Amino acid sequence: MINVLKHFIFGIAVFALSLPAYGQEVSREQIKGLDEQVQEIKTDVLHIAAQLSQLEERLLFPSNTQVAVFVSLAEGETFRLDSVEIRLDDRPVAHHIYTFKELEALQKGGVQRIHTGNLRVGEHDLEVSVTGKHTGGDDFRKADRFRFTKDVGPRIVELSLTAQGIILK
Numbered sequence: 001m002i003n004v005l006k007h008f009i010f011g012i013a014v015f016a017l018s019l020p021a022y023g024q025e026v027s028r029e030q031i032k033g034l035d036e037q038v039q040e041i042k043t044d045v046l047h048i049a050a051q052l053s054q055l056e057e058r059l060l061f062p063s064n065t066q067v068a069v070f071v072s073l074a075e076g077e078t079f080r081l082d083s084v085e086i087r088l089d090d091r092p093v094a095h096h097i098y099t100f101k102e103l104e105a106l107q108k109g110g111v112q113r114i115h116t117g118n119l120r121v122g123e124h125d126l127e128v129s130v131t132g133k134h135t136g137g138d139d140f141r142k143a144d145r146f147r148f149t150k151d152v153g154p155r156i157v158e159l160s161l162t163a164q165g166i167i168l169k
Contacts, residue, residue, distance in 0.1 A: 065118040066154040069094065069126075072111045074162040079140075080133045081106065081161065086115055087127040093117060111158070119150045128159055128166050142166060 071084055081103055086094040094115040098106075106112065129143045144166045148157060158169040 061116055061118060063154050064152050065120065067115075067117055067119045067124075067150060068113055068154070068156050069115040070111050070156065070158045071096075071106070071114050072109075072158060072160050073106045074160045074167065075109075077107070077162055078135050079163045080135075082131045082133065084114060084159075084161075085129040087125075088115075088117070088119070089125055090127075119155070121150055121152055123147060123149055126157065126168070130161055130166060132163075134163060 067088075069086055073081065081098050083095065083097045085092070085096075096112075096114055102112070124147070126146045126148060127143070128146070129141065131139070131141045133139055140163070142161075142165055146168045148155075148168070160167040160169055
């Protein structure tokens with residue numbers, strides 16, 4: 001019975017595939033019109049994606065609880081930064097290993113947003129660990145602990161890194 005059913009389905013499939021397919025000819029103007037419509041749809045999709053991204057950021061990080069941590073190198077610093085690790089309230093929130101291009105950008109005055117998150121209003125502990133090499137080639141590891149207050153509204157914390165230590169701004 002199963003073999004008969006398999007042969008029947010196979011026969012129908014062969015018959016359906018053997019039928020000639022008919023299509024209408026499409027003029028160049030119709031193709032051009034379709035291309036324009038596709039481009040308009042792509043533009044609309046990109047615009048909607050940008051709006052969704054902004055909405056997602058507002059939903060995930062409301063401005064009254066938002067905290068952003070930035071990293072920069074103090075002016076004139078020439079040491080090689082290897083990595084930065086951030087802990088907020090004894091919870092790891094960020095760890096970054098730097099590439100040559102990222103280090104070069106920081107040495108030219110760039111600032112990196114290393115963490116964005118939500119914090120309640122009040123006192124918070126921030127632990128920062130930095131590893132790198134002095135210009136002479138010696139390895140170093142600096143760690144520091146800071147206490148800061150988060151009020152209602154967004155809070156920006158900038159960490160300025162030097163070969164001697166870490167400065168909270």
